[in-house]
Amino acid sequence: MAGESIKVAVDTVALAVEQGALEVLLVKRKFEPFKSLWALPGGSLTESDETLDQAATRELLEETNVGDVYLEQLYTFGDKGRDPRGRTVTVSYLALLRQEGLELKAGSKARGVAWWKVNELPELAFDHASIISYARQRVKYKLEYSPAAFMLLPEKFTLRDLQSVYEAVLGKAVDNRNFRKKFLNTGVLQELNETSQEGSFRPARLYTFSLEEFEKLPDRPVFMF
């Protein structure tokens, strides 16, 4: 029954925090429509056996050379007119990752790949600006109700790094004493016997996130500030 000419696509909003700012991974389009505008990495669902999640993972890898990331489905956008070529329903995904160690490489459909600060975005293709705002909203919730912040951090991090992630995503400063107290009390941070030397001042202790401790908690903590 109908539906034969509706296309299904996936698009991923990949976020990372760099120098205290939240950034999103974009690709510059090589072809029409919206040629030369920046867009989210993504593409059509091929008719193979892959799941939607796998399609999103594959497209992200093909277009940006970024792999091995945490992905979760966000929302499905399907209004008529969002793609001038014809009706397209896109399933959007959220990826949280760290820029450290990535080698960005534009895929065949792109003229470039880059991280953009979410507060200084260029003009975007399709309705991708709305998809990004939706993703920002979702990350805020995730930070407050889940240990999502750790996906945005390297294995070892300082409490300041962690706090910076919260500040970048929530868009506001938080009290460092209360922040530390709350996080240390949850018991999900494992103190290491290492420090990070960043400059000519006191080195900061390094921590790791302990998933086991997190899962042992009787109630999920609320990391709200």
Next chain:
Amino acid sequence: MAGESIKVAVDTVALAVEQGALEVLLVKRKFEPFKSLWALPGGSLTESDETLDQAATRELLEETNVGDVYLEQLYTFGDKGRDPRGRTVTVSYLALLRQEGLELKAGSKARGVAWWKVNELPELAFDHASIISYARQRVKYKLEYSPAAFMLLPEKFTLRDLQSVYEAVLGKAVDNRNFRKKFLNTGVLQELNETSQEGSFRPARLYTFSLEEFEKLPDRPVFMF
């Protein structure tokens, strides 16, 4: 690029509370596949100009004669194999409503429509059982963080009615003194000068939900019990 034979559908999990139990609206399939099994109301996205939300609304009305409801998108399921006829991506929706005043009527694709208690479901078509569990999870969150409970209640309701909604959805009893205290303190309940006489015992005062008061609140209250 590819995708021509992927179908897009919408399916709605319509929930209501009746006599202290959470119920879901199902239709009995008239045709293969899964003929004679119960399924969620829904169907293919036609290629008209309608949005996904409109398609979900339309399908719900066509198949069950239920209209004018609160709908929100839930999740998109697209694994291969979920529909034996071929690759189908379904965008699922959540509807919250009251059974009061509805006239269920099966559409042309259905052999029947009925409310089923979510704890006593029959065998379901497709992956609809998973979609319903996903919806139940979402309603729990919504009840705790939004005034969703009022969508499941009539205009005027008693505090007991409200508490029953919470108990049905959360699946556990809550202390009535604390429940009342917390809700009355939020200020979102407007006391009416009417009571509801239910039997040979003290009548209960009726209340309405005040959206204006809710929106005036500086912080969203958390209705967690």
Next chain:
DNA sequence: CCAAAAGTGTTTTGAGTACACCCATGT
């Protein structure tokens, strides 16, 4: 000894939780 960021405690306030009896009504 200076600059820079790391690290640390106490007090106050408000909300969550536990808990048991009296009230109003119809029969």
Next chain:
DNA sequence: ACATGGGTGTACTCAAAACACTTTTGG
């Protein structure tokens, strides 16, 4: 008068929030 659900108050505990100075390091 009784059966039935409606309606109420207090005390305790704990977490959130406000708030400013000392410590460690390299230069």
